Amino acid sequence: MARSALMSPSKLSKIENAKLAPSVTDVERILTAIGVSDEVKAEYTEAARASATEATAWRLLKRIGVHKGQQAAKALEAQLSTLRLFQPALVPGLLQTPEYIRAVLRRHNLSEDALTRTINGRLERQAVLYDSTKSLQFVITEPVLRWRIIPPQMMAAQLDRIASISRLPHVDIRVVPLTIQQHDIANHAFVIRDDHMVTIETVHAEVVVTDPRDVWTVRR
Template sequence: MRGHIGSTLRELRKASGKEAKAVARSAAMSPSKLSRIETGKLAPTAMDVDRILAAIGVSDEVRAGLVETARREATEATAWRLYRRSGFHLHQDAIRSVEAETAIQRVFQPSCIPGLCQTPEYVRAILGAKGLTAEMLSRTIGARLQRQAVLFEPTKSFRYLITESVLRWRLVSPPEMAVQLDRLITLSRLPNISFGIVPLSTPMTEAPSSSFVVYDNRMVIVEIPHAEITTSEPKDVELYLERFSRFELQALTGDAMREMVGSIRDEFLREHKGIQPGGTGTR
């Protein structure tokens, strides 16, 4: 299986006339990694295959055929410790490459503000808990912030669903949380971005469980505490699309969403200023 996928990728690359270095660069991976994949020495993840095919520029028919071949091993779990070893900033580059080839991105997040929507302070708080060196932390923060430029591409669509608890979870100081929530309100006004907030008071028939991202209808990435799981199995993708739709039905959107976020933002601002609800201040 591994060798067959690798040799097929190599043949497609050579047929395209593109050099290995150029494909590796476009796929956000090192030439040595691409070489190991092509020679069957390294099993490519679903994300690797997707990025390589996008860099080669194959037809939809050829792409579908190879994806069908790879589906028997379409689910991979990559431990966070491996990303820490290879460099979290390289993983950010890999995700950016996938996002560049995605028309519609659906994100469900019950734990924290979605990565593309995070302020620099929030990014630092999230990544600072991963035990990175100062240099690696700086490079990873830069790589994540660089990814955010994709939000302003009008040809792409972003649909975000988060729970109310995410808005209240204090990963940064109250004034920084206020700035973060204000950013959500600003982004929600862009025509290609939609936000839905699932209120804590809404009756639910299922628990939110893990966060996940669906890229078009071809791939899902699920985050769990110790690893990141990637799948391109059609039934798995469909399962997460249906789950997203069910949660979306319960979410506040548009002005109602902005009113809720704005209210919580104002709570953080009042706390910072020492103002009690209905009062003028404590000092």
């Protein structure tokens, strides 16, 4: 069951014993694994959505292990067929070089072991870039390419990686130039997965939205 639901046996056990509240994604995976009817799946998924919007504070993620967040993201990316990502401040994680990842993670004050495991986890996620069955669309702003997050030579390598990945036929990378007048303000980075889940990164937490009405609002 745990394998089919893409989660560890210990996590499934905690959910079964009411020691851990399942997320909407957890509920969807479990219902899919046990093969319930579409009607039952819709009923329980809607109940999970109605309970609350999910928000995981960065401090909580740090306590349970930042690398586990990479594992969860990898599982989601393995299932999706279309990913749309907007990032106004940093190079998207799937496009980052090891040096850039290390620089970004420094702000979390991780131990060297945790840092290494998280970097490796993010690099493992990047294998999805070469899955031609998926459509991966990235929109970043021009300042992302100009921030001095890492030394110039390393940033040149980072830009070269972005250019290389952009040549893959199923990957679309676009840059919003500073010279274009903007008609709206993008406050946060967000990811849309298959039109049914939006992950929004704020200063203090990661918010997961699954209500179709809210997903549509973000898409607009």
